Amino acid sequence: MDVADLRRRIEELESQAAFQEQQHRELDEIVARQDRELLELKQQLRELAQHLLEVRDSGAVAPGVADEVPPHY
Secondary structure (H helix, E strand, O other): OOHHHHHHHHHHHHHHHHHHHHHHHHHHHHHHHHHHHHHHHHHHHHHHHHHHHHHHHHOOOOOOHHHOOOOOO
16 A cells, blocks of 8 residues: 555545534534423423313313213214
8 A cells, every 4th residue: 555545545534534523513413402492392391281280270171071072973
């Protein structure tokens, strides 16, 4: 293997390393965004669950209405 082949191989490895570094940065950004979205969805779910409990406890829905079969059945 001569010097030209070694240089070509080194350049190829450097190119691959640069590509992998870019991919790593992009994946880090995606994971961070998904983490923020997950936290937001968890908060929304907690708020919705709390709201449902408040509606149920307030008596806004008549007992048994949720269990009735619709008339078209």
